[in-house]
Amino acid sequence: MDGPVARSLRSPRVVIALGMILGIACCAVFAGFIAPHHPGDQNLLAILTPPAWDAGGDRNYPLGTDSLGRCVLSRLIYGARTALLVAFFAALGAMLIGSILAHISGYFGGAIDWIIGRMVDVWMSFPPVIFSLILMVGLGLGIGKVILAIILVDWTRFCRVLRSEVLVVTRHDYVAAARLLGFSHWQTIVREVLPATLPLLITLVSLEMAIAVVVEAILSFVGLGVGADQPAWGQMIADARQYVYQSPWNLALPIMAIFLTVTAFNLLGDGLRRTLDVRLAEVGR
Amino acid sequence: MITTFVKLTAARLLAAIPILLVVSTLLFCVLRLLPVDPAAMSLPPNATIVEIEAKRREMGLDRPLPEQYLIWLSGALHGDFGQSIQFRRQAGSLVAATLPATIQLALGGIVLAGILGVGGGLLLFRLRGTIFEPVADLASILLLSIPEFLWGLILLFVFGVVLHVLPFTGAVAAGLPLPPHITGFLLLDSLLIGRLDIFTSACEHLILPAVALGLAFSPTIMRVLRSSLFDVYHEEYIQQARLRGVSERKILLGHALKNASLPTLTLAGVQFGILFGGTLLVEVIYSYPGMGNLMVDAVRNVDLPLIQAIGLTYCVVVLLINTVVDGFYAVLNPKLRVR
Numbered sequence: 001m002d003g004p005v006a007r008s009l010r011s012p013r014v015v016i017a018l019g020m021i022l023g024i025a026c027c028a029v030f031a032g033f034i035a036p037h038h039p040g041d042q043n044l045l046a047i048l049t050p051p052a053w054d055a056g057g058d059r060n061y062p063l064g065t066d067s068l069g070r071c072v073l074s075r076l077i078y079g080a081r082t083a084l085l086v087a088f089f090a091a092l093g094a095m096l097i098g099s100i101l102a103h104i105s106g107y108f109g110g111a112i113d114w115i116i117g118r119m120v121d122v123w124m125s126f127p128p129v130i131f132s133l134i135l136m137v138g139l140g141l142g143i144g145k146v147i148l149a150i151i152l153v154d155w156t157r158f159c160r161v162l163r164s165e166v167l168v169v170t171r172h173d174y175v176a177a178a179r180l181l182g183f184s185h186w187q188t189i190v191r192e193v194l195p196a197t198l199p200l201l202i203t204l205v206s207l208e209m210a211i212a213v214v215v216e217a218i219l220s221f222v223g224l225g226v227g228a229d230q231p232a233w234g235q236m237i238a239d240a241r242q243y244v245y246q247s248p249w250n251l252a253l254p255i256m257a258i259f260l261t262v263t264a265f266n267l268l269g270d271g272l273r274r275t276l277d278v279r280l281a282e283v284g285r
Numbered sequence: 286m287i288t289t290f291v292k293l294t295a296a297r298l299l300a301a302i303p304i305l306l307v308v309s310t311l312l313f314c315v316l317r318l319l320p321v322d323p324a325a326m327s328l329p330p331n332a333t334i335v336e337i338e339a340k341r342r343e344m345g346l347d348r349p350l351p352e353q354y355l356i357w358l359s360g361a362l363h364g365d366f367g368q369s370i371q372f373r374r375q376a377g378s379l380v381a382a383t384l385p386a387t388i389q390l391a392l393g394g395i396v397l398a399g400i401l402g403v404g405g406g407l408l409l410f411r412l413r414g415t416i417f418e419p420v421a422d423l424a425s426i427l428l429l430s431i432p433e434f435l436w437g438l439i440l441l442f443v444f445g446v447v448l449h450v451l452p453f454t455g456a457v458a459a460g461l462p463l464p465p466h467i468t469g470f471l472l473l474d475s476l477l478i479g480r481l482d483i484f485t486s487a488c489e490h491l492i493l494p495a496v497a498l499g500l501a502f503s504p505t506i507m508r509v510l511r512s513s514l515f516d517v518y519h520e521e522y523i524q525q526a527r528l529r530g531v532s533e534r535k536i537l538l539g540h541a542l543k544n545a546s547l548p549t550l551t552l553a554g555v556q557f558g559i560l561f562g563g564t565l566l567v568e569v570i571y572s573y574p575g576m577g578n579l580m581v582d583a584v585r586n587v588d589l590p591l592i593q594a595i596g597l598t599y600c601v602v603v604l605l606i607n608t609v610v611d612g613f614y615a616v617l618n619p620k621l622r623v624r
Binding site: 118121122125126127128129130133134135136137138210214217218221222223224237241244245248251252255258259262263265266267270 | 301304305307308311312315316318319426427429430431432434435438439441442445446447558559561562563565566569570580581584585587592595596599600603604607
C-alpha cells in the first residue's frame with residue numbers, strides 16, 4: 001500500500017488532467033510573454049480578421065481579431081488568467097466556508113446542525129444562476145466580486161456533501177477515543193475527523209473549480225462579470241455571438257477554451273475520487 | 286393513493302412556506318441595500334427634488350425597512366410586485382407573460398433529458414464487461430462535465446452556424462405574427478387558432494434550446510440508472526428469471542428496469558428543479574423570449590421591482606417542482622405507501 005499521492009499519480013486520468021491544467025496555468029502565468037499583443041489593443045483597420053490559415057488571414061493575428069480589432073489569441077491567453085484566478089480563489093473560499101460549517105454541523109449536531117441545515121435548504125431553493133446574478137447586481141462588476149458571488153452561492157455544495165461524511169466519521173470509535181484521551185473538540189476535528197474527510201474535500205475542490213470557470217464565463221457572457229477592461233472568455237463569446245456569420249471562429253475558440261478547462265478539472269476530480277476514496281479504489285470502479 | 290399524494294404534497298407545501306419567507310426576506314434585503322434610488326430611477330432625469338420626494342412617499346420608501354418589507358410582501362401575495370422601472374408596466378404581468386415560454390422550454394428539456402438519460406443508461410449497462418465499457422464510461426464523464434451553457438453554444442455553432450439546419454434566434458421566425466394570448470403557451474396557442482405554420486416554426490425554434498438542456502441533464506440520469514440496474518442485478522429474482530429461461534432482453538426491460546426506475550425518477554425530479562434555473566442561460570444564448578431573458582434585462586438595468594418579482598417566481602417554481610416530485614416519490618415507493 002503506497003501513499004495517496006503516488007496512487008493518484010499512477011492514474012492516467014489524474015496525469016492527463018494535471019498536464020492539461022499545467023498547460024493552461026502556464027498560459028495564465030506567462031501571458032505577458034506568450035501573447036503577441038496586449039489584450040486590449042484595438043486595431044480598427046483590421047476588425048473581424050479570420051485566423052491566419054483562412055483566406056484573408058493576417059500572420060500578425062494568428063487566430064484573427066474580434067469586432068474591435070483586438071487579437072483573439074492574446075485575449076484567449078489573458079482570459080485563461082481570469083478564468084484560473086476565479087477558479088482557484090472561488091473554489092478555495094467556498095471550500096473554507098462550506099467545510100468549516102459542515103464539520104461544525106456534523107460534529108456537534110443538535111441545534112447548530114439544524115440551523116446550518118435550514119440555511120442550506122434556503123440557499124438551495126434559489127437556482128444558482130439566478131442567485132449569482134442577483135448578487136452581482138448588489139456587488140457590482142469586477143474579478144473580486146465574481147469570486148465573492150461564487151463563494152456566497154456555492155459554499156452549500158461543500159457543506160451538504162461533507163456534512164454527511166463528517167456524520168459517519170464522527171461515529172467511529174477512534175473519534176470517541178480521542179475525546180477520552182482529553183483532546184478538545186477543536187483538536188478532535190482537526191486531527192481525527194479532517195484527515196478522514198480530506199479525500200472527499202479535495203475531490204470537491206477540483207469539481208468546484210470546473211463550476212467556477214463556467215460561472216465566470218456565464219457572468220461575463222451576460223455582461224455582469226469581471227468588467228470590460230479585463231479579458232474573459234465569456235465576453236469573447238458574447239461579442240462573437242453578434243457576428244457569428246462573419247467570424248464563426250471567434251465563437252468556436254473561446255468555447256473550446258472553456259470546454260478544455262472544465263474537462264480538465266472534472267477529469268482530475270473523477271480521477272482523484274477513484275484513487276483517494278478507499279472504498280471505490282478497492283472495488284476498482 | 287391519490288389521497289396519500291394530496292396529503293403529502295400539502296404537508297410539504299406547508300413546510301416550504303417558511304423557506305419561501307426567508308428567501309423573500311433575503312431578496313428584499315439584498316436589493317434594498319443597493320446604493321440606488323428606485324424613486325429617482327422611475328422618474329425622468331429632469332425631475333426636481335420635490336418630485337422625487339413625492340415619488341418616494343408614493344412608493345413607501347420613506348417608511349422604515351421592516352414596514353417596507355411587509356408592504357412589498359402583502360403586495361406580492363396578491364401578485365402585485367410594483368411597477369417595472371424600465372417597462373413602466375406591472376412587474377407581475379411581465380412575469381406572467383414570459384413564464385409560459387420558460388415552462389415550455391423546461392418541459393421540452395426534461396422530456397429530452399429523460400429519453401436520452403434512459404436510453405444512454407440502458408446502453409451503458411448493456412456495454413458492461415465489454416471492451417467498450419471504459420470508453421463509454423469516459424464518454425459519460427466528458428458529457429457530465431459539459432453544462433447547459435456550453436451545450437447551448439456548441440449546438441448553436443454546429444447546427445445553426447456551420448450546418449445551417451435549424452434557427453437559433455427567438456421563438457418563431459421573424460416574419461410570422463405571434464398568436465393571440467389564449468393559454469400563453471406558444472405551441473398550444475398556435476394550434477388552437479389553427480396556424481400550423483406558426484406551430485412548425487415554434488417547434489423548430491424550440492429544438493436547439495431544449496436539446497441543449499436535455500443533453501446537459503441526461504448524463505446524471507444515465508449514470509444513476511446504470512448503477513441502480515447494477516444493484517437490481519444482484520437481486521435473486523434476476524437469477525431466478527434467468528433459470529426459468531427468460532431472455533436477457535426481457536429480464537432487463539421487463540423486470541430490472543421497473544425496479545431500477547424509482548431512484549432514477551427521484552433524481553429526474555431533482556434535476557427538473559435545477560434544470561428550471563438552467564433555462565435562463567439557454568434563453569439568453571438563443572434570445573428566447575422567456576423569463577430568463579427578462580431577468581437579464583432587468584438585472585442590466587437595475588430594475589429592482591422586476592428583479593424581485595422574477596427572483597421570487599423562480600424560487601416558487603423550484604419549490605413547487607420539488608414538492609410535487611416528493612409527493613410522487615411517496616406514491617410510487619411501495620415502502621412508503623403502506624403507512
